[in-house]
Amino acid sequence: MTPAVKALKIYDWSENEAPKPVDPALDAMVRDIIGKVADKWTMLILEALEDHGTLRFSEIGRKVGDISQKMLTKTLRQMEADGLVSRVVHPVIPPHVEYSLTDMGHSLGGAFCGVWVWAEAHHDRIEASRAAFAARRGAV
Amino acid sequence: MTPAVKALKIYDWSENEAPKPVDPALDAMVRDIIGKVADKWTMLILEALEDHGTLRFSEIGRKVGDISQKMLTKTLRQMEADGLVSRVVHPVIPPHVEYSLTDMGHSLGGAFCGVWVWAEAHHDRIEASRAAFAARRGAV
Numbered sequence: 041m042t043p044a045v046k047a048l049k050i051y052d053w054s055e056n057e058a059p060k061p062v063d064p065a066l067d068a069m070v071r072d073i074i075g076k077v078a079d080k081w082t083m084l085i086l087e088a089l090e091d092h093g094t095l096r097f098s099e100i101g102r103k104v105g106d107i108s109q110k111m112l113t114k115t116l117r118q119m120e121a122d123g124l125v126s127r128v129v130h131p132v133i134p135p136h137v138e139y140s141l142t143d144m145g146h147s148l149g150g151a152f153c154g155v156w157v158w159a160e161a162h163h164d165r166i167e168a169s170r171a172a173f174a175a176r177r178g179a180v
Numbered sequence: 181m182t183p184a185v186k187a188l189k190i191y192d193w194s195e196n197e198a199p200k201p202v203d204p205a206l207d208a209m210v211r212d213i214i215g216k217v218a219d220k221w222t223m224l225i226l227e228a229l230e231d232h233g234t235l236r237f238s239e240i241g242r243k244v245g246d247i248s249q250k251m252l253t254k255t256l257r258q259m260e261a262d263g264l265v266s267r268v269v270h271p272v273i274p275p276h277v278e279y280s281l282t283d284m285g286h287s288l289g290g291a292f293c294g295v296w297v298w299a300e301a302h303h304d305r306i307e308a309s310r311a312a313f314a315a316r317r318g319a320v
Contacts (some may be wrong), residue, residue, distance in 0.1 A: 066303070072222070073246070073306055078292075080218040084211070105211070123309030128262040144302060146311075150216075151298035158291035159213040162284060163206070168212055169263030169284075 076122060077148060081107055083117045086149040086154075088139070089125070093141040126146055183308045195247055216262060217288060221247055226281065226289040227296075229265070234280040 073102035077083075081104070089095060095103065101112050116139060119125040124145035130136040141149065216222075220246070228243035229235060235243065241252050256279060259265040264285035270276040281289065 068302075069303050069307070070296070070299045073303055074223055074295065075220045077299070078218060078220040078295060080215045080221045083198070083214055083218045103236040121310050122306050123313075139293065144305060147302070148298055149297075151294040154291040154294045155218060155288075156210070158288055159210045159217070160206075162287070163209050163213055165284060166262050170261050173261040173263075 050102075076118055077124075079115070082110060082119060082124075083152050083155070085112075085115060085119065086124070086145060086152060089139065089141045089145070092150045094138050096136070096138055098141060119145070187212075200232060217264075218259055219255070221251060222264075223292050223295070225252075225255060225259065226285060226292060229279065229281045229285070230289045234278050236276070236278055240279060260283070274278070 048106070084104045084107070085100060088100055092099070092103065097112070097116070100116070101109070104112070107115075116125060120127050122144075123142055126142050128138045128140075130138070133159050134166060222246070224244045225240060228240055231242065232239070237252070237256070241247060241249070244252070247255075250277070256265060256267070260267050262284075263282055265279050266282050268278045268280075270278070
């Protein structure tokens with residue numbers, strides 16, 4: 041097996057190779073991390089910073105769309121704490137604050153990329169499923 | 181380039197191959213899907229069903245952990261509407277309801293697998309970053 045094929049197999053759950061930690065402490069830690077990063081706002085901020093490089097707070101808000109100031113602040117702070125985003129304050133008046141992805145942020149963006157690919161590949165089927173579900177519920 | 185290497189490259193954002201749709205309607209659709217599926221409960225339910233096959237409602241709740249009944253109901257209903265989960269009601273008294281992943285649910289599990297791998301690979305660095313962040317904030 042070539043290294044590339046071996047690496048690809050990591051993503052294939054159908055062969056029961058899900059990377060599940062057996063140590064309960066590690067399992068709890070990984071679940072905590074998933075709980076923090078598996079979030080649509082985190083994914084959309086990663087995407088905005090991946091696409092545009094360094095951005096100011098208000099620019100991130102515009103790229104992400106309908107996120108509240110409070111949620112944007114909270115999500116960026118969590119991403120900074122986790123080491124996904126670096127925040128640089130330029131000491132001018134008023135202060136100029138810029139955000140960009142760290143190496144670890146880029147790597148999480150890469151990991152989520154599979155989910156974007158999935159969403160693009162399956163949106164037709166998802167919409168058909170939603171319509172069928174709504175029809176079934178309407179019929180009951 | 182072998183097909184395996186080509187497939188792997190999808191996951192590599194460093195080469196600016198992010199799968200970004202250019203059509204605004206498609207972009208909105210994909211963002212809506214991401215908004216629904218990029219969620220820690222969805223990820224944890226996918227994992228429980230991937231590991232255990234068919235499960236009853238209460239069994240899923242136990243495997244996922246600290247999820248409320250209301251959130252479990254809401255998440256499973258969204259996953260059923262999106263075609264990720266199939267729900268079978270056995271007509272006994274009391275009714276016996278079972279959930280399992282559809283093919284599309286399995287494929288989303290596979291797409292998220294990269295995020296689990298990432299969380300396992302980076303938990304040490306994330307914890308170190310959180311400790312350093314807390315120390316910085318304490319020092320201010």
